Each structure stands twice: as structure tokens, then as C-alpha cells.
Amino acid sequence: MRKIYVFDTTLRDGEQSPGVNLNTREKVEIAYQLEKLGIDRMEAGFPAASPGDLASVNAVARAVKNVTVIGLSRSRETDIDAVKEALQGAQDPCIHIFLATSPIHRQHKLRMDKAQVLETAQSAIRYAKKYFPKLEFSLEDAGRTEYDFMAEMVGMAIREGANVVNIPDTVGYLNPSEYGAIFKYLKENVPDIERVQLSAHCHNDLGMATANTLAAIQNGADQIEGTINGIGERAGNTAIEEVALALETRAEFFGAKTSLTLSEISRTSRLVSKLTGMVVPGNKAIVGANAFAHESGIHQDGMLKEKTTYEIMTPETIGLKESKLVLGKHSGRHAFRDKLSDLGYDLSEEELNTAFSRFKDLADKKKEVSDGDILALIEEKLIDTPEVFRLQTIYVTYGNKAVPTAKVIIDGPEAEAIVAEAEGNGSVDAIYNAIDKATGEEVTLGDYSIKSVSRGKDAQGEVHVVLSQGEVAAQGRGLSTDILEASARAYIDALNKLLEKRKTYTKRDHASL
Numbered sequence: 480m481r482k483i484y485v486f487d488t489t490l491r492d493g494e495q496s497p498g499v500n501l502n503t504r505e506k507v508e509i510a511y512q513l514e515k516l517g518i519d520r521m522e523a524g525f526p527a528a529s530p531g532d533l534a535s536v537n538a539v540a541r542a543v544k545n546v547t548v549i550g551l552s553r554s555r556e557t558d559i560d561a562v563k564e565a566l567q568g569a570q571d572p573c574i575h576i577f578l579a580t581s582p583i584h585r586q587h588k589l590r591m592d593k594a595q596v597l598e599t600a601q602s603a604i605r606y607a608k609k610y611f612p613k614l615e616f617s618l619e620d621a622g623r624t625e626y627d628f629m630a631e632m633v634g635m636a637i638r639e640g641a642n643v644v645n646i647p648d649t650v651g652y653l654n655p656s657e658y659g660a661i662f663k664y665l666k667e668n669v670p671d672i673e674r675v676q677l678s679a680h681c682h683n684d685l686g687m688a689t690a691n692t693l694a695a696i697q698n699g700a701d702q703i704e705g706t707i708n709g710i711g712e713r714a715g716n717t718a719i720e721e722v723a724l725a726l727e728t729r730a731e732f733f734g735a736k737t738s739l740t741l742s743e744i745s746r747t748s749r750l751v752s753k754l755t756g757m758v759v760p761g762n763k764a765i766v767g768a769n770a771f772a773h774e775s776g777i778h779q780d781g782m783l784k785e786k787t788t789y790e791i792m793t794p795e796t797i798g799l800k801e802s803k804l805v806l807g808k809h810s811g812r813h814a815f816r817d818k819l820s821d822l823g824y825d826l827s828e829e830e831l832n833t834a835f836s837r838f839k840d841l842a843d844k845k846k847e848v849s850d851g852d853i854l855a856l857i858e859e860k861l862i863d864t865p866e867v868f869r870l871q872t873i874y875v876t877y878g879n880k881a882v883p884t885a886k887v888i889i890d891g892p893e894a895e896a897i898v899a900e901a902e903g904n905g906s907v908d909a910i911y912n913a914i915d916k917a918t919g920e921e922v923t924l925g926d927y928s929i930k931s932v933s934r935g936k937d938a939q940g941e942v943h944v945v946l947s948q949g950e951v952a953a954q955g956r957g958l959s960t961d962i963l964e965a966s967a968r969a970y971i972d973a974l975n976k977l978l979e980k981r982k983t984y985t986k987r988d989h990a991s992l
């Protein structure tokens with residue numbers, strides 16, 4: 480299996496993401512984690528950019544031991560001197576010099592012709608080579624550079640002693656076949672090309688960074704450059720984790736591998752996201768929260784029967800504990816039963832069907848149904864009290880300067896709809912007064928409490944009430960994404976239990992008479 484070297488530039492190109500600014504302590508923390516991940520080379524920053532970046536690169540250079548530490552430099556002696564200073568103390572230092580080669584950059588940005596670009600790069604490499612045995616040279620915007628000029632620049636870099644030559648698609652312009660073709664062309668047309676490693680550095684402007692990087696590997700690239708989570712300038716860089724997992728998962732196709740410790744990927748991703756403040760989208764390949772999560776019933780059923788039906792990689796590979804079967808409105812009975820069994824419930828087919836239909840009602844109202852939701856739903860269902868009264872509808876009118884009113888429609892003992900309206904000193908009080916009117920029962924509210932049983936804006940509220948009537952008391956519980964509805968449900972639940980208890984209380988009383 481061919482080894483592909485990993486050049487991580489999270490701390491340099493990644494930090495160029497608008498809004499990201501890592502201080503020295505944060506850079507060192509990420510650097511230690513990258514070292515654990517097993518990257519081969521780490522670009523720690525651009526020392527000429529600021530004294531702070533120079534100091535950070537130096538701190539990283541002194542901290543990590545098993546990784547080549549790299550500093551970026553323009554083709555200028557002052558920048559090279561800054562890298563020299565920054566990499567003092569590094570075990571294995573390397574300088575990375577770049578100069579743009581495309582006609583657009585030559586004409587508009589550098590205002591140089593081809594000969595000047597060649598000469599500027601050549602003298603920079605020559606100067607840097609006096610201090611750095613290891614040197615990488617990048618042809619910035621190589622992707623939009625003429626083939627023959629690219630070959631000329633690469634040939635010059637080889638003769639001047641570069642160890643790695645990087646062919647960046649700086650603006651993410653190319654497609655995989657075009658990018659792959661560049662590597663093939665250079666391999667076939669540049670004398671002594673085998674004396675250097677060729678590197679791929681892609682940007683994701685058209686969403687093709689990973690595909691382009693893989694195309695480069697297929698066409699002979701020895702090194703890939705990228706960042707964790709694909710962060711970076713504009714739409715970002717190639718996401719290292721994507722390339723590493725593509726090579727791992729399709730090893731038979733690519734015949735190449737990185738030497739990353741893949742089980743550190745998830746941890747590294749979380750750290751980079753936390754310290755850069757760049758949130759990883761849920762659907763991001765490999766490290767997104769949904770990358771190993773399944774919500775649809777058909778997929779969950781497949782997963783429960785055989786994981787390879789819907790997972791081409793295991794979550795354990797990247798250091799996650801397990802895949803997630805998320806219960807939501809698209810879930811089916813198989814996943815629901817599995818969740819209940821995890822929670823310690825073994826329901827009969829009939830109980831399961833009832834619980835499942837209540838779960839679907841809840842799932843229609845909530846994005847994700849949590850374990851807490853399910854426990855509440857099941858426990859509520861298992862208490863087998865006849866529903867003398869059943870809540871149909873509530874309407875509440877509330878204004879901080881008006882008296883709250885509530886209207887309830889309740890199915891009564893004969894399944895008849897009873898309508899009642901009442902006022903109260905709050906919305907819940909108005910609802911409870913309306914229920915009292917509708918049911919004709921005189922009860923005393925002893926206790927009322929409310930708590931959230933799940934998280935987020937669409938969390939379910941669980942209301943507990945205690946009602947009493949003479950010596951008989953009963954507690955009830957109501958669950959809903961709306962706390963007023965949960966309050967009404969709890970009240971009616973307690974009332975039904977109270978009526979049931981009252982029957983046995985009266986019988987026992989009569990028996991003892």
C-alpha cells in the first residue's frame with residue numbers, strides 16, 4: 480500500500496478562515512492533538528504575518544516532537560528570516576515558500592512577467608536553502624497556470640533543492656479530471672521529478688476539494704494538504720478526515736493510505752471546532768453529528784439487522800462509541816421496540832402499538848424524541864386508569880392587562896362533548912376553573928409542578944398535579960410540547976385517577992360499615 484503523507488495546515492490556512500484567530504495556547508493545544516492524530520507535517524503559521532503568529536509558530540515548534548513543523552513564507556528574504564526565527568527549537572523544521580504562477584496573479588497581483596516570477600522564486604529558494612535542509616515550494620494558483628510554465632517552475636524548484644513541490648488549486652476552480660491530469664503531466668514531463676514529492680493542495684469553492692485531492696493521489700501525488708473539518712479561506716480547504724477515510728474505506732480502489740491514527744479523528748474535529756468557533760455542520764462527511772445517525776424507519780430496520788446496509792464505515796473507526804438511531808417522525812416500530820428494550824421495557828404487541836401511535840403523535844410535534852420523552856410517554860401509558868374525562872380542545876386568552884380566560888372542550892363519561900368557559904388569575908388557573916365547570920367535580924389543587932423532560936425549544940413540558948376531594952387524593956401527569964396543554968392533561972389525568980380511587984374508597988367504606 481502506497482503511503483500518502485499528510486500535511487496539515489489547520490493552524491495556517493485553516494486559521495485564515497474569516498473570523499478565526501487562534502492564540503498561542505490554542506495553537507499549541509491543537510498541535511498536540513494533531514501530533515496524536517499522526518499527521519506527518521504541520522504548517523503552524525505564517526511568521527511574517529505578525530509578531531504574535533511568529534511567537535505561536537515558535538511555541539508549536541518547541542512543543543511537538545514527532546512531526547515536521549513548517550512555517551509559510553512569501554518569496555522574500557524578510558519572510559524567510561521570520562520563519563528561521565520562528566522555527567528555532569524545532570526538532571524537524573521545514574520552510575514553505577510560495578509564489579503565484581498563473582497569468583491572472585502574475586499580471587494583476589504580482590505585476591511580474593514569467594521571467595521575474597521564475598527569478599524571484601529561484602532566489603528565494605536559494606536563500607532559504609542556506610538555512611533549511613527541508614523546503615517545500617508552492618506554485619500558488621497552479622490550477623490556472625499554463626502547463627509549460629508550471630513544468631518550468633517545478634523543474635527550477637527541483638534543481639534548487641526543494642524537497643516537496645506543491646501544486647495548489649488555490650481558488651478551487653478545477654474538477655477532478657483536470658486536477659489529476661496536472662500531476663500526470665508533471666510526472667511525465669519534468670526531468671528528475673522523482674527527486675521531489677508532489678503535493679496536492681485544494682480549496683473547496685465548488686465543493687470538489689476532496690474529489691480533486693483523491694484524483695491527485697490517483698495520478699501520483701505523494702502528499703495531501705488540508706485542514707481538520709475542512710476549515711480555511713472562503714469555502715475552506717480539503718478536509719483531511721475525508722481523504723483519510725476515503726483511502727481507508729476504499730483501500731482496494733486507491734491502493735494508498737495515510738498513517739493517521741483514525742480513532743483520533745473525532746476528538747481532533749471537536750477540539751478544532753471548539754477552539755476556532757467554527758461549527759461543524761450536522762451533515763458534514765465523517766465528523767458531522769449526523770454522519771453516523773439514522774432516523775428513517777427503513778434505514779433503522781436495516782441497521783438493526785445488519786449495519787453494513789447503511790454504513791460504509793464504522794463510527795468506532797473515527798473514535799466514536801456507536802452509531803445513533805435517532806427517533807423521530809420517520810422512525811418505525813423496529814427502532815422503537817429496540818429503544819424500549821434499551822430502556823428496560825418489554826411491551827406486548829398491543830401495548831407496543833398503542834405506545835407507538837402516541838410516539839408518532841409526539842414525533843409530529845418534535846424534531847427529535849429523546850429517551851426522557853419516551854420514558855414519560857411509556858410510564859404515562861402503563862398506568863391503566865379508565866378515562867372518564869378526556870381533553871379534546873383548549874383555548875386560552877391571555878394578556879398581561881386582561882383577565883385570562885379559558886374555554887375547554889372535554890369528552891365526558893358518555894363520550895359527549897362538554898364545553899365550558901371560565902376566568903382565572905392566570906392561564907393555568909383559568910383552564911382549571913373551566914375543567915371544574917365542565918366536569919362538575921369539586922376538587923382541590925394540592926400541588927402543581929412543571930419540568931422539562933427533554934432539551935431545546937421544542938422540549939416537552941411535564942406537569943404534575945395533586946388533586947384531592949375530601950380524603951381521597953390522586954396525582955396526575957400531563958405531557959406536551961405546550962405547557963398549558965400539559966397542565967390541562969395533568970389535571971384531567973389526576974381527576975380520572977381520583978374518580979377511580981373514589982370508587983374503591985367508597986366500596987371499602989361501605990364494606991367496613
Ligand SMILES: CC(=O)SCCNC(=O)CCNC(=O)[C@H](O)C(C)(C)COP(=O)(O)OP(=O)(O)OC[C@H]1O[C@@H](n2cnc3c(N)ncnc32)[C@H](O)[C@@H]1OP(=O)(O)O
Pocket residue numbers: 492495525527528529552553554555577578579588589619649712
Ligand atoms: C493562497 C494563500 O493562502 S497565500 C497566504 C495568505 N495568507 C496571508 O496573507 C496571511 C498573512 N498575511 C499578512 O499578514 C500580510 O498580508 C503580510 C504581513 C504578509 C504582508 O502585508 P503587507 O506588507 O501589508 O502587504 P499586503 O498584504 O497588503 O500585500 C501583499 C504584498 O505581497 C506581495 N506578494 C504576494 N505574494 C507574494 C509572494 N508569494 N512572494 C512575494 N511577494 C508576494 C504582493 O504582491 C504585495 O506586494 P506589494 O506590496 O508590492 O504590492
Ligand SMILES: CC(C)C(=O)C(=O)O
Pocket residue numbers: 492577617618619620645647648649650680682
Ligand atoms: C500558500 C498556498 C500553498 C496556498 O495556501 C494556496 O495556494 O492555496
Ligand SMILES: [Mg+2]
Pocket residue numbers: 492647649680682716
Ligand atoms: Mg490554500
